Amino acid sequence: MVRYLIKRLLLAVLTLWILATIVFVMVNLLPGNVGRQILGPFAPPSEVTKFNHAIGTDRPLISQYGHALKNLATLDFGTSYQFNKPVNDLVRPAMFRSGKLAVLALLITVPLGIVAGTIAARRRDKFADRFIVTTGLAASSTPEFVTAAIISWLFTIELRWGHVFADPPAGTSVIGQVRYLIFPAFALVIVYFGYIARMTRAGVIAAMESDYTRTAVMKGLSARKVMMKHVMRNALGPTISVVGVQVGYLFGGILGVELIFNYHGLGSVLQAAIGKHDLPVLQGAVLSIGVIYMLATLAADLLIAWLNPRVLAQVKR
């Protein structure tokens, strides 16, 4: 287990390094002079030079690259061009707010997807299966902001069941916050439910067709015991890794949902940063999401290894 953990950690670090390099190369391909772009065409050249020196873009690329890697290692992404504030002061609270929405969405999607996928697998090729697979496909192929717009219109504007503005006022209790966030979360649930259901379905079908399940049935175990102890334990591997991957995607799709519901998370921070060419903020947000993604996939892999010891045996070989 320890060896497996070390191997996975090294892989995660390597991947983050490649990611940071890609982001660094992309940001430094930006044509022209950063100081000129931020300060505008009328700023005196001396000010532009001073600004460039202050943010370090006049140093040689290799030293900037070292600086970028150091920033990643310390999770400190420098200073925002537009607000002159540490990037972390902008990105971290936004991330926390987006995280709340993401966690709520995951808490609903994962159990729902697993239950629906299991039902689909057990009623394979019957109506329930076709219905779950087809609606899941249609829902997961629609962009999050489209689903969010339709849900917002239907439930918060026409039916008035929820809040058009999903920002809960300061000091709202946890339950109260859930009431504000339930419809934006619902939009995310609709999009991500399909993947999880499909993965679970495939896993359950494969496990139900296996020899060990047949043996378990033949030796007279109850259907319930067969499902819980034999089928699900083996079937959930792919589902868990999909959930791990989705945590990363969720942080992309969440942006559109937040904007539609006027929720101030990463979406609005990123949108402002794009409008103002605020590269440190963009960079910080992308790399922070990269770190979260790594942790999520790492956790998923460890959980799979714990559920299914065969994975560990494979690594040892």
Next chain:
Amino acid sequence: MNEPTIVPTPVPLTPAASTPPASITVSERKQARRENWKLIARRPGFVIGSVILFVWIVCAIGGDRITPNDPLHAGLVANNLKPGTTYNGVKLWLGSDTSGRDILSRIMAGARDVLSVAPPAAVLGVLGGTVFGLLMGYYRGILDQILSRIIEALLSLPTLLIGLLAVTVFGKSNTVVIIVVAVLFTPIVARTVRAAVLAESDLDYVTSARLRGESSGFIMFREILPNVSGPIIVELTVRIGYAVFTVATLSFLGAGPPPPSPDWGAQVSESYHIMSAGIWWPTIFPAIAIASLVIAVNLIADAVQSVFEA
């Protein structure tokens, strides 16, 4: 898919088939291909998807020649008129937007924006991915190891964020969006193609081509490629769906074509603020247009996939 007729086909070298007349094997292959497409065309999902896609393609080609009104004409009618209103003799089936433009005309014209960006992006991405996948699967070794790690890193981020970063850095234009989406899709396709090539390259026909002294390029593109065309076609249809998804989201987040454009994502992004005031039609109709297009493409992709992977 459209392989020229001279391809040496991988026929098992039994004495009877050792010198197969080219014409017979080719017509057999054509027949198999036709059977496949017949099977696909029989699926209801494919039919529904094709009809919707056809409507949008007609709109994209026709553009403002077939829209009932000028899609860019601001102040054509009063602002924010409800769907179904008639204003100065102009019938507004889907209402008017905040600038007094006809929403139906804008949605019809907007099909061109998304359809001229998403499919080329998907095709480019699949081409790039196929080349990398062939190289990695054929040569293996250190090249494959390095590229695999890089691909893993690229896949480890929401494509959307990298896309946003790239469009911010390189500027907003259709060409940039096409290239960015294509580059983002290349590693995903490469992984699929690599897996298919790995399975193929141990087969006898590859070994015999190698023993015949064929060049690596010939073996990769003339021998292996035709045999992995199934997964590549599936990947292409799936990627077109994701390309529509990505392009629409990028333009909603502000990385799409600039304001007067009738792009669907841009329409939603311009008008969702006023939804809370009860003016839902400028947001919801373009949103439904996007949903109908992605769902149509995915229904087609699903039908293609179920036949090719059966």
